[in-house]
Amino acid sequence: MAATNPDNAEDLIEQIITVYGDDGIEAVVTLLDELHPADVAHLLESIPPEDRLEIWQHIDDDRRGETLVELNEGVRNTLISETDIHALAAAVHRLDTDEIADLIPGLPDEVIAEVLFNVSLEEREQLNEVLSYAEDTAGGLMDIDAVSIRPRITVAVVRRYLRILASLPEYTDKLFVVNRNNELTGTVLLSDLVTADDEQRISEITNTEPRYFTAEQDELEVANGFARYNLVSAPVVTEDMHLIGRITVDDVVDVIQDEADYRMMASAGLDEEQDIFAPVTQITRSRAVWLGINLITALVASVVIGRFQDTIGQLVALAVLMPIVASMGGNTGIQSLTVVIRGLAVGTISASNARRIFFKEMLVGSLNGLIWALATAMITVLWFDDLQLGIIIGAAMIITMTSASLFGALLPVLMTRYGIDPTLAGGVALTTVADVVGFLSFLGLAAVFLT
Amino acid sequence: MAATNPDNAEDLIEQIITVYGDDGIEAVVTLLDELHPADVAHLLESIPPEDRLEIWQHIDDDRRGETLVELNEGVRNTLISETDIHALAAAVHRLDTDEIADLIPGLPDEVIAEVLFNVSLEEREQLNEVLSYAEDTAGGLMDIDAVSIRPRITVAVVRRYLRILASLPEYTDKLFVVNRNNELTGTVLLSDLVTADDEQRISEITNTEPRYFTAEQDELEVANGFARYNLVSAPVVTEDMHLIGRITVDDVVDVIQDEADYRMMASAGLDEEQDIFAPVTQITRSRAVWLGINLITALVASVVIGRFQDTIGQLVALAVLMPIVASMGGNTGIQSLTVVIRGLAVGTISASNARRIFFKEMLVGSLNGLIWALATAMITVLWFDDLQLGIIIGAAMIITMTSASLFGALLPVLMTRYGIDPTLAGGVALTTVADVVGFLSFLGLAAVFLT
Numbered sequence: 001m002a003a004t005n006p007d008n009a010e011d012l013i014e015q016i017i018t019v020y021g022d023d024g025i026e027a028v029v030t031l032l033d034e035l036h037p038a039d040v041a042h043l044l045e046s047i048p049p050e051d052r053l054e055i056w057q058h059i060d061d062d063r064r065g066e067t068l069v070e071l072n073e074g075v076r077n078t079l080i081s082e083t084d085i086h087a088l089a090a091a092v093h094r095l096d097t098d099e100i101a102d103l104i105p106g107l108p109d110e111v112i113a114e115v116l117f118n119v120s121l122e123e124r125e126q127l128n129e130v131l132s133y134a135e136d137t138a139g140g141l142m143d144i145d146a147v148s149i150r151p152r153i154t155v156a157v158v159r160r161y162l163r164i165l166a167s168l169p170e171y172t173d174k175l176f177v178v179n180r181n182n183e184l185t186g187t188v189l190l191s192d193l194v195t196a197d198d199e200q201r202i203s204e205i206t207n208t209e210p211r212y213f214t215a216e217q218d219e220l221e222v223a224n225g226f227a228r229y230n231l232v233s234a235p236v237v238t239e240d241m242h243l244i245g246r247i248t249v250d251d252v253v254d255v256i257q258d259e260a261d262y263r264m265m266a267s268a269g270l271d272e273e274q275d276i277f278a279p280v281t282q283i284t285r286s287r288a289v290w291l292g293i294n295l296i297t298a299l300v301a302s303v304v305i306g307r308f309q310d311t312i313g314q315l316v317a318l319a320v321l322m323p324i325v326a327s328m329g330g331n332t333g334i335q336s337l338t339v340v341i342r343g344l345a346v347g348t349i350s351a352s353n354a355r356r357i358f359f360k361e362m363l364v365g366s367l368n369g370l371i372w373a374l375a376t377a378m379i380t381v382l383w384f385d386d387l388q389l390g391i392i393i394g395a396a397m398i399i400t401m402t403s404a405s406l407f408g409a410l411l412p413v414l415m416t417r418y419g420i421d422p423t424l425a426g427g428v429a430l431t432t433v434a435d436v437v438g439f440l441s442f443l444g445l446a447a448v449f450l451t
Numbered sequence: 452m453a454a455t456n457p458d459n460a461e462d463l464i465e466q467i468i469t470v471y472g473d474d475g476i477e478a479v480v481t482l483l484d485e486l487h488p489a490d491v492a493h494l495l496e497s498i499p500p501e502d503r504l505e506i507w508q509h510i511d512d513d514r515r516g517e518t519l520v521e522l523n524e525g526v527r528n529t530l531i532s533e534t535d536i537h538a539l540a541a542a543v544h545r546l547d548t549d550e551i552a553d554l555i556p557g558l559p560d561e562v563i564a565e566v567l568f569n570v571s572l573e574e575r576e577q578l579n580e581v582l583s584y585a586e587d588t589a590g591g592l593m594d595i596d597a598v599s600i601r602p603r604i605t606v607a608v609v610r611r612y613l614r615i616l617a618s619l620p621e622y623t624d625k626l627f628v629v630n631r632n633n634e635l636t637g638t639v640l641l642s643d644l645v646t647a648d649d650e651q652r653i654s655e656i657t658n659t660e661p662r663y664f665t666a667e668q669d670e671l672e673v674a675n676g677f678a679r680y681n682l683v684s685a686p687v688v689t690e691d692m693h694l695i696g697r698i699t700v701d702d703v704v705d706v707i708q709d710e711a712d713y714r715m716m717a718s719a720g721l722d723e724e725q726d727i728f729a730p731v732t733q734i735t736r737s738r739a740v741w742l743g744i745n746l747i748t749a750l751v752a753s754v755v756i757g758r759f760q761d762t763i764g765q766l767v768a769l770a771v772l773m774p775i776v777a778s779m780g781g782n783t784g785i786q787s788l789t790v791v792i793r794g795l796a797v798g799t800i801s802a803s804n805a806r807r808i809f810f811k812e813m814l815v816g817s818l819n820g821l822i823w824a825l826a827t828a829m830i831t832v833l834w835f836d837d838l839q840l841g842i843i844i845g846a847a848m849i850i851t852m853t854s855a856s857l858f859g860a861l862l863p864v865l866m867t868r869y870g871i872d873p874t875l876a877g878g879v880a881l882t883t884v885a886d887v888v889g890f891l892s893f894l895g896l897a898a899v900f901l902t
Contacts, residue, residue, distance in 0.1 A: 010798065014801065036679075038680060039679070046801065163648075165646065192618070194613050195617060197614075227705070227708060228489040228493070230489075252704070253681075253703070254678070260710070264715070264792075268785050276799055276808065280815055280818065281818075283815050284819055287786055291819055292826075294779060295775070298778045301775075306834075316763050316764045316770075317760070319769075324749040324750065324752075327748075327752075331720075332742060338718075342712070342715060349727070350497065352465065352472070352497075353468075353497065360731060367735040368742055371739055375743075375746065383757075
C-alpha cells in the first residue's frame with residue numbers, strides 16, 4: 001500500500017519544496033502528480049508567488065479546478081489573475097455546480113461568461129439557484145446533487161435505480177424521500193438500505209422526522225446543528241418544505257475552521273484570507289488600519305493622563321504605577337468579554353439568563369479586583385513607603401477591574417444589537433474603556449487626596 | 452413532520468427554561484422527552500446548578516449516558532458528583548465502548564468498577580485498548596466498531612453478512628478490507644457496495660490506497676487530515692498496519708471545535724471546560740492566576756519606568772505619551788505572533804520558509820512603525836510644541852514596533868521548541884517585551900537627549 005497517511009503528504013510536500021529549490025521544476029514534475037488537489041493547494045500556499053506560478057503551470061488541467069476550490073482566497077486570486085482565461089474556464093467547467101458557485105464571485109467576467117456558456121441548461125438553473133442565496137447561508141453552502149426517492153417504491157427498485165446511477169455523490173449517507181410535489185417527507189439511511197430486504201417499502205425504513213435546514217438559515221446555525229446532531233449530510237428546503245439541495249459535513253468542517261480562523265485573526269485585526277507571501281506593502285497596508293485605530297485609542301488614554309500633568313509633576317510615582325491599573329483592568333475585562341462572546345456563540349447565554357451572567361461577571365471582576373488591589377497596595381507601600389499611595393492604587397484597581405468586567409460582559413450584547421462584530425471590535429473598545437477608567441480613577445483619586 | 456429544524460430545538464429549549472421558571476418541573480416533564488440528548492446537554496449547560504439537578508432527575512435512564520457524553524466537562528463533573536453510583540453505572544453501561552472510554556477518566560472508582568464488572572470480556576479488552584492511548588491521539592479518539600471484510604469474497608456475501616448484522620455503526624461510509632492477519636489492505640465505499648453487482652469480488656471495488664491514521668498520531672493531525680481529504684471515517688492501525696479501530700467525522704468536528712474553543716479561551720487565560728454557572732469563588736480563583744501573572748509583567752514594566760523617575764520629573768509629557776509607545780508595540784507584535792501561530796498550525800510556515808517569514812514580519816513591523824511614528828511625532832509636536840520630543844517618540848516607536856514584530860514572529864517557534872504553548876503564554880510574553888522595550892527606548896532616549 002502506498003504512503004497515504006496524511007502525515008506522509010506533509011513529508012512529500014516538504015520534499016517537493018526542497019527538491020524544487022535545489023534542482024528546479026523538472027525534478028518535481030512527477031512528484032506533483034502524486035499529490036491530492038488539497039495537497040497541491042497546501043503546497044502552493046507554502047511557497048512564494050514566483051515559484052507558485054511555475055508549479056501551477058505544471059498541474060494537470062483536471063486537477064486545477066479542485067485545487068482552486070481548496071486554495072485560500074488570497075492565493076487563489078493571485079493565481080486566477082495570472083492564468084489564461086480559456087484555461088481557467090476549462091478548469092472551472094469540470095467542477096460540480098456548488099463548487100463553481102463558490103468560485104464565481106472571484107472569477108473575471110469573461111471566465112464566468114465562458115463557463116455559463118459551456119454548462120447544460122439544467123446546471124445553469126442550478127447555479128442560479130445556489131447563487132441566489134447569500135454565501136453564508138444554508139442555500140449558499142448547499143450542493144444540488146441530492147438523490148431523492150419516493151416513499152411507495154420497494155427497496156429492490158431503489159437498488160436498481162442506484163445501480164443505474166453507477167456512482168453516488170460523495171457523502172451520501174442518506175437518500176431524501178419526497179412526495180410528488182418534491183416536498184421533503186423523510187430520509188432513508190444508506191446503511192439501512194444495504195441491510196433491508198428487497199421487498200420492503202421505502203416508507204418502512206424512512207425516518208419521518210429528519211433534521212433539515214431552510215435555505216435562508218445562517219451557516220453557523222447549520223454548523224451548530226451538524227455538530228450537535230452528528231450529521232454527515234442534511235437536506236436543505238425552502239420555507240414551504242420543497243427539497244432544493246443538501247449540505248455535507250465536509251463543507252461544515254470548512255465553515256467551523258473558517259470561523260475559528262476568523263475569530264483568531266480578526267481579534268488581532270488581521271485578514272484570515274491573506275496570502276502569507278503577499279507583497280510587504282500589501283500586508284503593511286492591510287495591518288496599518290488596525291494600528292491606526294489603536295493609535296487613536298492610545299491617544300484618548302494620553303489625553304486623560306494629560307489632564308493630570310500637575311499631579312504627576314508633584315508625585316512621579318504615579319507615572320510609575322499607573323500602567324498597572326490600566327493593564328489589570330484590561331485583562332479582567334477581556335476575560336469577561338471572551339466568556340460572554342463564547343457563551344452567546346454556543347447559546348449557553350441567552351435572554352433568560354443574561355442578567356445573572358452580567359452580575360456574576362461583575363462580582364468575579366470585583367473579587368479579583370479586591371485580591372490584586374491588596375497585593376498591589378502592599379507592594380506599593382513597600383516600594384514607595386507611602387501608605388496613602390497604596391490605598392489609592394488599591395481603590396483605583398477595584399474600581400477599574402469591576403467596571404471593566406461589567407463592561408466586558410455587556411459589550412458583546414450591545415455590539416451585536418447594533419450590528420457590530422464583538423470579535424473584531426470588542427477588544428479595542430474594552431482596552432480603551434479600561435485605560436480611561438484606570439488612569440482617571442488612579443490619577444483622579446491622587447489629585448484629590450495626595451497633592 | 453415534527454419540528455426538527457435545529458433552530459426549533461433552540462426555541463424548545465428556551466420554552467422549557469421559561470415554563471420551568473414559571474410553573475416548575477411538572478410542567479416541563481413531557482417537553483423534556485422531545486429533546487435529543489445533545490439538546491438536553493445544552494439545556495443543562497444553560498441553567499443554574501440548582502435547577503440542573505432537578506431536571507437531570509427527570510431525564511430517562513437510557514438518555515442519561517448520551518447526555519453525559521455531550522456535556523462539557525465542568526457541568527458533567529457536577530452532575531456525576533450528585534448522582535447515585537448505581538444509577539451512574541447503569542447510564543454509562545448502555546454506551547458504546549469508545550464513549551465509555553471518554554467518560555472513565557472523570558468517573559468515581561466505584562462506578563468504573565461496576566461498569567467494568569458489567570461489560571463483556573470482549574468489551575473490557577476493547578476498553579483497555581482504547582484507554583492505553585493518550586486521549587489526544589488517534590488511538591484515544593477511535594471507535595472500536597470498525598466493520599472489516601476479506602478481499603476474496605463477493606459482494607453478495609458481504610450483503611448477506613451486513614443483513615445479519617441488521618444495523619451498521621453510525622458514520623459507516625466504508626468497510627475495511629483486511630487480510631488474514633488483520634492487516635489493513637484497503638477500503639470499500641458503502642455507496643460502491645450498494646451499486647455493485649452481486650457476483651463482483653470485493654477486491655474489484657477496493658480502494659487499495661486509503662487514507663489511514665496510526666494510533667499514536669496527534670488528534671490535530673487527524674483533524675487536519677479529515678478536513679483536507681474530506682473524510683467521513685478512516686481506519687486506525689498500529690505501526691505494523693494491524694486494523695484496531697476507526698475514527699469518524701463527528702469526533703473530528705468535536706476536536707476542531709474544542710481546539711478553536713481552547714485557542715479563544717486560553718489566550719485570555721480562561722478554562723474552556725468551566726461551567727458558566729460555577730460558584731463565583733471557583734470562577735474567581737481560576738481567573739486569579741492569570742491576573743497574577745499579568746500583575747508580575749505589569750510590575751516589570753513599572754520597574755523600568757521607575758528607573759527614569761528623575762527624567763519624568765523634569766518632563767511630565769513623557770508620562771503622558773509613554774503608554775502610546777508600549778501599546779503600539781504590543782499590537783504590532785500580537786499581529787506577527789498571531790500570523791505565525793496560525794501559519795505553524797495549518798502548516799504554511801515550516802523550516803523551509805521560516806527565515807523568510809521572520810524577515811518579512813520584521814519588515815512589515817518596521818514599515819508600520821515608520822508610518823505611525825511619523826503620525827505620532829507630528830501629533831506630539833503640535834500638542835507639546837517640542838520638536839525634539841516628537842523626534843524621540845518617533846524613534847522609540849520604530850525601535851519598539853520593529854523589535855516587537857520580530858519577537859512576535861520568533862516567539863511561537865521558540866516556545867514550541869521548549870514545549871510551551873504559544874497560544875497560552877505568547878500574548879503575555881509579548882506584551883511584557885513590548886512594554887519593556889517601549890518604556891526603555893522612549894524614556895532612555897529622552898534621558899540622554901532631553902534632560
